[in-house]
Amino acid sequence: MADAAELSARLTSALAEAGDLTPEWRGPFEKVPRHRFIPDTVWVEDGDRLVPVHRADDETAWLELCYANDFVITQVDDGDPAGPGQVGHEITSSASRPDVVARMLAALQVEPGMAVLEIGTGTGWNAALLAERLGADNVTSVEVDPAVADHARRVLWQASYQVRVAAGDGAEGYPACAPFDRVIATVAADRVPHTWAQQTRPGGRVLVPWATDFHNGALVSFLVARDGTMRGRIVDNVAFMRLRDQRGKRASLDRDVRDVGGARRSFTGLHPYDVVGEYDASLAVGLRVPRCKLIVTHDDGGAYTVWLVDPWSGSWASLEAAPGAERFPVRQSGDRDLWQEVEDAYRWWNGLDRPSADRWGLTVTPEGQHLWLDSEDHRIDR
Ligand SMILES: C[S@@+](CC[C@H](N)C(=O)[O-])C[C@H]1O[C@@H](n2cnc3c(N)ncnc32)[C@H](O)[C@@H]1O
Known part of the structure; x- marks a missing residue:
């Protein structure tokens, strides 16, 4: 069985070969081992149930999950597994897929010295990658679940990334450290909070996985205008869990x-x-x-x-x-x-002539959001 360093090197090379990892992000991926951010108990899907895998019971299985190019489920049912025998039903926190993390970081288009706000700290791995590239002082991360935030803060600090991790509702951003040059949501929104535009400098970018009830896979890259609105197009296909208060109802x-x-x-x-x-x-x-x-x-x-x-x-x-x-x-x-x-x-x-995903755009203003096709002149009422 390969050790963590070998598995990490393999994953990084595979992401680079697939074109997901850009040269600027290769160094951070090499220096920030994912397994150091993953809790000792993770969860795997078994039919429609989520069952735990404990590191103490099977270190090899746990490590393989940490270095697969896949998401790792790190919390179920808001930390209180609902089913008998510690079986979970709903994924409520995870480490995102490494290829998605790499593509989103590339799409964020950061430069040295930029201040970044991350929404959805989760394990802290993405925050650590940002800190490795930009310096921990330039990274703020907000996580709604206090226990998840505590875990992330602890492992980030143990790894010497003194990122500011705040427990709270990321829909409110983090006004104390605004304005930011970039906001990256690693949690999906159906209604995109205008707060993220308000807390970003004009000309800055806000990256948001945008979800509908039927389809969960549209990454929108917004540019913030001087008037405080933001406009963006769909740039990738990524699926994320929803902001906690936009989760709606689970279908069963x-x-x-x-x-x-x-x-x-x-x-x-x-x-x-x-x-x-x-x-x-x-x-x-x-x-x-x-x-x-x-x-x-x-x-x-x-x-x-x-x-x-x-x-x-x-x-x-x-x-x-x-x-x-x-x-x-x-x-x-x-x-x-x-x-x-x-x-x-x-x-x-x-x-409509079967528009591809990249032709849809979204504008977010203080009054709400609206959808358009190709340009704002072709507004689509939903
Ligand atoms: C896919 S995980 C984030 C992955 C993370 N960036 C990483 O590197 O592991 C999504 C996280 O968003 C959090 N979340 C959900 N709603 C939130 C909200 N309103 N504000 C902040 N965090 C939220 C969840 O608790 C979960 O931990």
Whole structure:
């Protein structure tokens, strides 16, 4: 079994070869070992449950998780695992995927001497990478969960990065140290807080994973204008957990799919993959269809079922995709015809000439946010 130094070197080389790690960030990745920031208990997915892996029980498994190019679950159910036998249901803190961390740091476009605010400290690894490049004095990080913030502060300080880690709601930024040159959110927002623009110098950048209920994978790079508004376009596909007070409701097939016998039945010729498997299409559907969560379950033999669930109203829909089929059975239940809404949104996107993700933009003002396509002249009401 390779040791931590070897695993770290391998991961760094792989990220550089894949083009995710830019030369300016290679040094920090080499100097900041990820495992030093990961708590001794992490969690892995087991069906729809989250089960713990303890370093003390299996150091090799733990270390492999630390150096896989994948996210590591570091807290479940806000630190209070809900299920019997310490089984968790919801991921509430994690170390982000290393390739995503590397791409986001590159997209942040920092220069020496810049002051950066990070929202969502998590393990502290990303804050340490920033501190290695910019100096710890230039890095402030806000974490909503006090226990997570304490862990991050402790490991950062042990590693000699005396980053300012504040426990609090990152949606409020950190006014005491504003203005910043850059803000990087490592937690997703549906409604992007204008505070982040207010606390950034004109000409500064704010990087935010923007999420909808249906689709969670749009990184927006905003430029802050002199009038305090910020405008940005989608620059990458990254998925993050939501800001704590924007989490909404978790969809659960066990809880939300009711009255299967009474569901309205029909067929569609639209292949579910075209809607949920194509990034540009599913992003656009998410812009159009609120309060609709997506779950995909796989059956034996390559068939799968797409579930659409509105946990607020109790409406749900399912779509079965068998290999080679050209017509797909649909079931819809509740007040909303969720599949119909999704299919209409897909056709709306088709009618716009199938815009790719990078053509969408978002503007955030003190009054709220609005979406546009190509330029602010083509505003899209959602
Ligand atoms: C994906 S993790 C961040 C990963 C982290 N940057 C790292 O290097 O490990 C997202 C974090 O955001 C935190 N979070 C959620 N809502 C927040 C909020 N309103 N303000 C600050 N942090 C928040 C979560 O508790 C979680 O620790």
